[in-house]
């Protein structure tokens with residue numbers, strides 16, 4: 178068994194039909210993160226599945242690890258400032274992994290017609306605004322790049338994007354309209370500094386909680402292993418266009434248990450690299 182991530186069949190529940198008659202394997206996944214161990218029950222189809230089906234599991238593990246960090250912060254007298262209706266961070270450049278980009282496309286395609294149309298209009302407006310600010314071409318190059326962009330390279334781009342103060346296309350009345358399916362990066366940002374500081378994070382020393390399991394990076398590693406190429410950074414407003422351009426890869430399928438094992442391998446890889454860097 179791996180030191181960082183383990184998957185054990187749950188007693189008496191190792192196989193069985195689901196409501197839609199898919200055969201599934203039921204497991205309990207335990208991951209030892211720097212914040213402590215987290216465990217999640219998992220149902221993985223034994224047949225062939227797209228990479229998007231593994232996204233909720235990793236998000237769940239990431240959220241549980243984040244909850245441990247949050248608990249520690251509260252126990253040491255810190256306050257989490259993030260609240261519903263406070264959406265300063267929804268003007269930041271949100272990076273998506275390829276599996277999350279495909280997942281976002283699925284989310285949009287499942288919306289009722291009027292909501293989908295309004296969402297697509299907001300995405301088009303965001304792209305128009307990025308084009309007017311001479312940022313659209315650069316962001317498209319980053320999404321399609323054959324190399325991974327460094328944090329140092331992304332820093333000025335992140336700043337320029339935030340300076341636009343452009344709301345995320347999924348922000349409606351200062352609330353996330355896809356909250357249950359929002360990207361990992363949105364789930365992982367929690368601050369303990371005053372909320373108003375987030376309106377100007379360049380000037381203010383915003384304090385963010387540590388992220389023990391960076392799920393978009395894990396998903397990026399997984400996708401790179403599955404189809405080759407770098408750990409991809411896809412800016413959120415371009416995710417739908419990117420998914421359409423790479424629709425063939427989005428149709429690929431892997432055996433559920435194999436995909437889960439590959440995903441847990443990347444969790445382990447991320448955690449071991451993180452520990453090494455510590």
Ligand code: SF4
Nearest residue numbers: 267345347348353363
């Ligand atoms: S997806 Fe939701 S939480 Fe993330 S930036 Fe957009 S509105 Fe905010």
